[in-house]
Amino acid sequence: MAAAVNRFFGSDLWWSFTRSPVTVASAVVALVCILGAVLAPWIAPHNPFDLASLNLSDAFKPPAWDEEGAAEYFLGTDDQGRDVLSAIMYGARVSLLVGLSATIFATVLGVSLGLTAGYAGGHVDSVLMRICDIQLTFPSILVALLVDGVVRAVLPREVHDQIALFVVIFAIGISEWPKFARTVRGSTLVERNKEYVQAARVIGVPSVRIMFSHVLPNVVGPVLVVATLNLGLAILSEATLSFLGVGVPPTQPSLGTLIRIGNDFLFSGEWWITIFPGVALIAMVLSVNLLGDWLRDALNPKLR
Amino acid sequence: MSNVAPLLQVKNLRVEFPTRRGTLVALDDVSFDISPGEVLGVVGESGAGKSMTGAAIIGLLEPPGRIAKGEILLGGRRIDNLRYEEMRRIRGKEIGAIFQDPLTTLNPLYTVGRQLAETMTTHLPIGPGEARKRAIEWLEMVGIPAAAQRIDSYPHEFSGGMRQRVVIALALCAEPKLIVADEPTTALDVSIQAQVIALLKRLAREKGTAMMLVTHDMGVIAETADRVAVMYAGRVAEIGPVREVVKHANHPYSAGLMASIPPLDRRVERLAQIDGAMPRLSAIPKGCAYNPRCPQVFDKCRTYRPDLINAGTTQAACWLYDTEAPRG
């Protein structure tokens, strides 16, 4: 284990990490976002869901540095007197949860289908890739919207509200899997024709074992890159769906929901209600994207 | 030959590649001349620095590679320190280049006629009409049948050998005084190689063009070159008239290289080979770079690096020919 740690810190990956200040900075920002989100119930100054603690007389307070602001509400309050900073921390929690779950869902689905397509070849491959092609023709947000709309039409309203979070995760995951499947299939095809895989086949190693022990390790790198870049996209998709009002239920507001609610007050001058959640969203997505970009360049020796 | 002013002079050329693990020296202290109309063959194993020397001469070293020391002179004028735009006017006009793989050297989206014409109009004071006329003549000269019809064909409509003929036409069409040909036949079918080399040799002689012919094919060298330079690990090991180097190589490395050519006049059970492999650029041994593989190695070789010294008919970078301090 210690050797593995040493190898990591001596590796080219770590070297390129420390050499890029932008990457280090985005790692710090991403860490702050994640910690703020995960630890929200313990470190947030207020509990935005505790209706008893809300005080309407505190509504529409500007940020603390404004003359009318209160130190207690650092980033101001919304129309119901909710602390914007706390709402952001709780909202980031939902955004991150949905983004991560959807990415994991898409990864598992895409990797298994990609492996199957690449390894099985023939009809299985062409059918799966055809589905990928057709789906990739449509922007993922449209696919997610359609899935969400159909589920909404199928389920009664009460049931839908209860499982809305899962619906969003499902919808976003479904909309993103083809990218993983394509990546994995490409690498699988390359590996499948290599001699050691052919040899394993000849001596009768079962296909499933060949896929998992020989082919899978070779596709981890590209999948990791796609997953990181995809995490940013998934968080954005969730925010967009919630902004459009078809995402997570209003009882569990994500950053997108907060932005939608705040948008109504943009014209009356209470800009902070919408802008601060927006800034938080950008910080989160930008830092994840920068990390993904760096990872892609670092793992791709051609670009060095 | 020595009384003619050389066309190209390379003096103590050193090319470096800065990397994160330190600076790699790709070429070190490389010196040679080429006279007008002369063909200099450059041979050696892969990675010996043959192609790098060619790239340095035409001023197209791949970054981060750079010339760290030394000079390159063309017709007495220093060209290694020219600005990009000045060097561009020399490329194609005074130094032509031929690359290894004809399948990738031609732009797939332009007709061969257009690529010929644009090269000529760039360097010669002629208009598009005249350029087109000359383009057809050039295609005829390099042996493309029905040149007048093929001029509007795209590269993918030609075979590999035909494409290399087009590349030769492109390299020669602005009538340069020197051609740098980097493995011009390596990517071709064996049956085509001889034709292309014969064409190159004939055109060079007709036009009086000097040539630096980089190859690892000793047969091509023996047939085409006037003089030959043997490179090893980024240095010139031996340089001299082709007949001498092929028949009576003085440097142990050239001797080993020549011994590995299959003779045509008798059967051999087993070809000679040189044990070991050429060192990587990051691990060139102290002293003579060849010393770990050299059958005639002695103490001095392991500590001091030899420069080119007179070794009778050729010049060799080998302490065996050092007259001042006899071996010991």
Added chain:
Amino acid sequence: MFAFIISRILQAVPVMLTVALISFAMFAYVGDPVAIMLGQDFTEAQRDQLVRDLGLDQPFWVQFATFIGHAAQGEFGLSYRLSRPVAELIAERAPATLELAFTAAALALLIGVPMGVYTGLYRNSWLSRFFLTFSLVGVSLPTFLIGILLILVFAVWLGWLPSFGRGDTVKLGWWTTGFLTVSGLKALVLPAITLGLFQLTLIMRLVRAEMMEVLRTDYIKFARARGLPNRAVHFGHALKNTLVPVITIVGLQLGAIIAFAIVTETVFQWPGMGLLFIQSVGAADIPVMSAYLMLIALVFVTINLIVDLLYYAVDPRLRIGRGKGGH
């Protein structure tokens, strides 16, 4: 040439059929159209009559064929939400979306391609670094946030431009255009920037990556070795080769603009198809959703066809019949 077009059209057919199948499945099996159309009070006889009228008692394939027949004529039934023919609703909204998408696409191409070429050629200049940072922000910024920020700055704080609607429009036959009035053009500015920015940065990054790839090829090195001027090497040889892959992706992106208009139209209350669609998703108005899906598929298939034709024009290797190869 003709055969080429025909083969491409034939390739598009399965795609359209698949989408039609999904569309139809949504139409026929999601929710209960009969219950929705009848409302609260109805007799069993009325119900059976409606089932027969709608052809719901027919076998699946017959229903599907009927659906395709109707779809081909632009008939998608009545909107559950608005009780008006879907075709009419979409025709009303299409001009707004198309004008917005067109403006955004023009913006993205005219600015994105030159920026991509510049950053690909001069990788290390400070302007390239600035463009790249800017593009990363552009990719990371969600469309709706760009819209909100633009509204805040240009509509709320500066008061220069309107923040919602299309402004005054002029009727040209059934088409309504906002291009001909000052207020129409002013209303277009912020939505078009919002919609185009993401595509712009994407196109820029793509062109840059392709440009860098092409600049490494042998034929570019050879073009340099022939002493061609930089202008000819970069904008003749390199850019033309860059175009081949760029055309594909840009084509797809332009199609995506129409779909992405959903978000922009919501932010700016732009009366287009996207706004109609999102309202339909919220209300589970299936006929509108399935019609929109078919329409988007048609747009994509058409764009793909145009892309293939452009390919054909740019790359001579495609113009040769398969029998006549390189060797």
